[in-house]
Amino acid sequence: MLTVGVEEEYLLLDAATGVPVARAEQVRQTAGLQPAIDRSEVQRELLQAQLEIATPVCETLDEVAAHLERLRGALAAAAAEHGCRLAACGAAPFADRLAVPVSDTPRYRTIRAEAPQLTDEQLINGMHVHTAVPDRGAGVAVLNGLRRWLPLLVALSANSPLWNGTDTGFADWRTVVFSRWPISGVPPRFDGAADYDERIHALVDTGLVGDTGGLYWQARLSERYPTVETRAMDVQLRVDEAVMLAGLVRAITATLLTDPGRAAAPPEPHPEALAAAVWYAARRGCTERLPDPLTGTLDSPPVVVDRVLDALGPALRRNGDAQWVEPLLARLLTEGNGAVRQRRELRRNGRAGLVDLISAVTDGTPSGSPATSSGSPATPSGNAVTDGTPSEPVGDPAG
Secondary structure, three states: OOOEEEEEEEEEEEOOOOOEOOOHHHHHHHHHOOOOOOHHHEEEOOEOOEEEEEOOOEOOHHHHHHHHHHHHHHHHHHHHHOOEEEEOOOEOOOOOOOOOOEOOOHHHHHHHHHOHHHHHOOOEOEEEEEEEOOOHHHHHHHHHHHHHHHHHHHHHHOOEOEEOOEEOOOOEHHHHHHOOOOOEEOOOOOOOHHHHHHHHHHHHHOOOOOOHHHOEEOEEEOOOOOEEEEEEEEOOOOHHHHHHHHHHHHHHHHHHHHOHHHHOOOOOOOHHHHHHHHHHHHHHOOOOOEEOOOOOOEEOHHHHHHHHHHHHHHHHHHHOOHHHHHHHHHHHHHHOOHHHHHHHHHHHHHHHHHHHHHHHHHOOOOOOOHHHOOOOOOOOOOOOOOOOOOOOOOOOOOO
């Protein structure tokens, strides 16, 4: 069994207007006083309207769920004390005309000085899954095989359709924003650990990036832990869907380590095909066809999910993760991912309803077991999700 850990990034939204507010340090300090949370579990992020949490190393998905519920609950309570709301959405749906200041660290001040406009527009939040690997060589092998899976992970996790008060037409606008940094998107293929280390250190040594933290690939090796860090996903509205994605990433990693032919059959996908598949996934999410990592083609969501579950089934069952991943993937196909649900709520109840949905789901009732999460999931017999077309602007940005 491979251990797993999850990092989540959140926004702090004004309780009345839903715009990001620069209260991260106050919320972090208050959260650190609660007995349910250790201050080391909550970190600053680039902008002062963001916070990041990291779970401890976990052996089971039940542990991941318990830690995410605990951390979200503690931060939500701290945020309420400072007149704001915790929001697990991939991008800020509304924004003030004034830029949110960067967190006061040397690294973040340097980033702001180098790329002020990009920094000001980083009101985006991701979910990172760390999966353990035996050594760096095995990690590079996993990284190479994982490349073909990244478009599917983008599509399933899309939770950022709105930006500056407008429907972007994308299910995952966060991926588009992040793609503007120099070292981003799908990582290249590497010829082993030595090649990986030589190439990333050359980027730093030549001054093209400030440090290895500036490698914003959708998957990379951790420089601190013996893990592969998968970074392609938007942060999730629901805890249980974050847990499902963590289980899916762990199953992909385990399969690539033990039976790589099941997860990464030849031929090797071309870089341009992967880049196009990521863009397609960010644009459409799971409302139309899905990128199939096993065939390199586009197919209907039920067909792709069935094929994926068949390929990853042994790893899911071996890790005890099938009970999380299988029913929640089925539910996602019938109820829609975060992008679908954000658009649906906005049409039904407007701006106030959307802000209420995001914050209530983020810090809501515990997800419980997969069997009791939001009702019994349906079997994916067809693609019932249709909320993928862009709508008209949702109103003027606040401020």
